[in-house]
Amino acid sequence: xxxxxxxxxxxxxxxxxxxxxxxxxxxxxxxxxxxxxxxxxxxxxxxxxxxxxxxxxxxxxxxxxxxxxxxxxxxxxxxxxxxxxxxxxxxxxxxxxxxxxxxxxxxxxxxxxxxxxx
Amino acid sequence: xxxxxxxxxxxxxxxxxxxxxxxxxxxxxxxxxxxxxxxxxxxxxxxxxxxxxxxxxxxxxxxxxxxxxxxxxxxxxxxxxxxxxxxxxxxxxxxxxxxxxxxxxxxxxxxxxxx
Numbered sequence: 001x002x003x004x005x006x007x008x009x010x011x012x013x014x015x016x017x018x019x020x021x022x023x024x025x026x027x028x029x030x031x032x033x034x035x036x037x038x039x040x041x042x043x044x045x046x047x048x049x050x051x052x053x054x055x056x057x058x059x060x061x062x063x064x065x066x067x068x069x070x071x072x073x074x075x076x077x078x079x080x081x082x083x084x085x086x087x088x089x090x091x092x093x094x095x096x097x098x099x100x101x102x103x104x105x106x107x108x109x110x111x112x113x114x115x116x117x118x
Numbered sequence: 119x120x121x122x123x124x125x126x127x128x129x130x131x132x133x134x135x136x137x138x139x140x141x142x143x144x145x146x147x148x149x150x151x152x153x154x155x156x157x158x159x160x161x162x163x164x165x166x167x168x169x170x171x172x173x174x175x176x177x178x179x180x181x182x183x184x185x186x187x188x189x190x191x192x193x194x195x196x197x198x199x200x201x202x203x204x205x206x207x208x209x210x211x212x213x214x215x216x217x218x219x220x221x222x223x224x225x226x227x228x229x230x231x232x233x
Contacts, residue, residue, distance in 0.1 A: 033220060040127070042209060042225035058220065090163065106153075107221060109163035 002026050006091050006110035013081045013117045021076040021113050023091030031094045032074035033058075033107065034066060036087040043090065049074055050096075081117045089113045120145045122212050124224035131200045132232055138185075139195045139227050141210030149215035152186065152193045155223075158206040166208070169193065197229075205231045 004025045013019055023032065030051050035043040035058075045058030049068040063085060065077045074093075078085060092107040121144045131137035143152070154166040169177045169186050176184050181201075185194045197204055210224040 031220075035223075040225060042124075043223040045220055045222070048220050088161070092163070106165050106168065107155075107163070112161045 004091055004093055004108050004110040006089070006113045008113060009111065010114050011116070013078075013115065015082060015117060017081050017117075018077070018079050019081065019115075020078075021089055021091070021115075023074045023076070023093075023110060025072055025074075025091075025093040025108070027093060027095070027108065028071070029093035029095050029108070030071075031096050032068065033092045033094075034064070034074065034076045035090045035092065036060065037090060037112070038087050046076065046089075078115075081115075083117045085115065086117045087115060089115060120147075120212050120214060120219075120222050122210050122222055122224035124208075124210050124227050126227045127225075128228045128230070130230040130232055131197075133200055133202060135200055136196060136198045137200055137229065139197075139208050139210075139229065141193045141195070141224060143191050143193065143210070143212050145191070145212065145214060147214045151213045151215075152184075153211040153213070153221070154182070154184070154195045155209045155211060156204075156206045157209065157226075158203075163209075167195065200231045202231050202233060205229060 007022045033048040034046040044060045047066040049055045052071040055066045067075045091110040094107045123142045150171045152169045156164045156166045167179045181198045183196045207226045209226045211221045213221050
């Protein structure tokens with residue numbers, strides 16, 4: 001099983017360049033998330049989606065945009081990259097059925113994408 | 119907003135010994151879920167254990183167990199018979215019951231198991 005796949009795994013950008021990180025999941029999960037991980041900061045939520053066509057802001061949304069045009073894909077875009085966006089980015093998905101509390105909260109993560117902005 | 123605090127940035131333990139990682143959280147919700155995730159050097163995030171706040175019994179998964187103190191808003195992880203493969207970053211996480219609240223993570227504790 002592929003699970004959650006992120007592309008690319010590594011990328012180096014110059015300040016002001018744009019790029020898109022792609023997250024794809026094959027588990028038919030409703031919920032998808034983008035986190036960034038920085039040393040000493042843990043994982044901070046950038047944006048998330050509770051279903052196809054929906055997105056919501058997380059803790060640190062500034063400088064990022066997202067789209068969820070298809071249920072299996074969640075795209076994270078940087079329109080004008082800044083050095084402060086140098087980080088490791090994680091995509092995750094989850095099956096949520098809060099009425100039945102099935103596997104509530106278990107996130108399935110991708111392997112991460114290391115982005116460096118010079 | 120919910121917050122999760124892990125007060126121990128780094129810890130170490132001898133192989134086969136027991137170690138406890140601390141986590142406290144702040145919330146006004148009565149129903150919620152708590153989690154411990156492990157991130158080994160491979161960077162992959164792995165769910166270790168989950169606790170439902172409405173359950174009084176502490177969750178256990180093989181060598182991993184939690185001490186959930188709801189009134190104190192404390193959720194510590196105990197690792198028994200530590201193994202070299204337990205070396206990793208450990209993240210405590212909280213998910214509320216209301217609306218579409220996503221998972222909120224603590225800053226992590228780096229655990230080193232020493233042979």
